[in-house]
Amino acid sequence: MNGPLKLYRTARGPVLECDGALVRLGDEWDTLVNRPSLADHLRAAAARGPRGPRLEAPPLAPAAGQEVWGAGVTYDRSRTARIDESQAAGGASFYDRVYAAERPELFFKCAAWRLRGPEQPVRVRRDARWSVPEPELALCISARGEIVGYTIGNDLSARDIEAENPLYLPQAKIWDGACALGPALLVREGRLPPETAITLRVTRGGTAAFEGSTSLARMRRTEEELVAYLFRETSFPLGCVLLTGTGIVPPAEFALRAGDEIEIAVPPIGTLRNRVE
DSSP: OOSOEEEEEETTEEEEEETTEEEEOOSOHHHHTTOTTHHHHHHHHHHHOOBOOOOSSOOBOSOSSOEEEEEESOBHHHHHHHHHHTTTTTOHHHHHHHHHSSSOEEEEEEOGGGOBOTTOOBOOOTTOSOEEOOEEEEEEEOTTSOEEEEEEEEEOEEHHHHHHOGGGHHHHHOSTTOEEEEEEEEEOSSOOOTTOEEEEEEEETTEEEEEEEEEGGGBSSOHHHHHHHHTTTOOOTTOEEEEOOOSOOOOTTOOOOTTOEEEEEETTTEEEEEEBO
């Protein structure tokens, strides 16, 4: 049992995929992701079996009792985009300074009940004109502050609201259906390699409306650095999920519309698909 370990959260409980086989686990999700030596526990579970059937439906978002937080301006592409969009509001220098600062930008994104999972619809704000997807690597972090796994995040943002005034960041980031996670939680010993790719494709009417890609090598801050700051003076009894920032920013003339199909792929994890309602 040496293959990748992928955890799916389903309505009937966690399911482990290893070496092409599925094993249904008896743990509750919140207990499972906080187990010490999670990878060892999962390999032992995979060896015991019994093997289960195929997933009967798209899995749920891989977070139950965990809060979701975000890190901002961790890629140069995000820094330049934020500078451009906030010039008129006088906030351009904020983003330049935080990109180079020792302390990262960290913000609350959503409680788990606001999340969307794979194949579930996401939403754009009705009071925004310029909303975009933000494809990101997401870290699953235990209550002890240990990175236990990776998933894919879509941190939808209302860029026109944030551009109007940086103090409007919570309204530009938080609303029902503004974040999706999935499809799986990849559990592994060691970090993902820097060359790991993140790709985004938005399809509109059967045609690609936007495509972009980046890699983890372009992220300025380390995962450990972000987690260390997040856990300063803040506890997470059930652990948390941290979105690590985006390096793919569509051009200013692009905005999401109802009916758009969003696909974010990180090859070791899979592809997160959501439709804008």
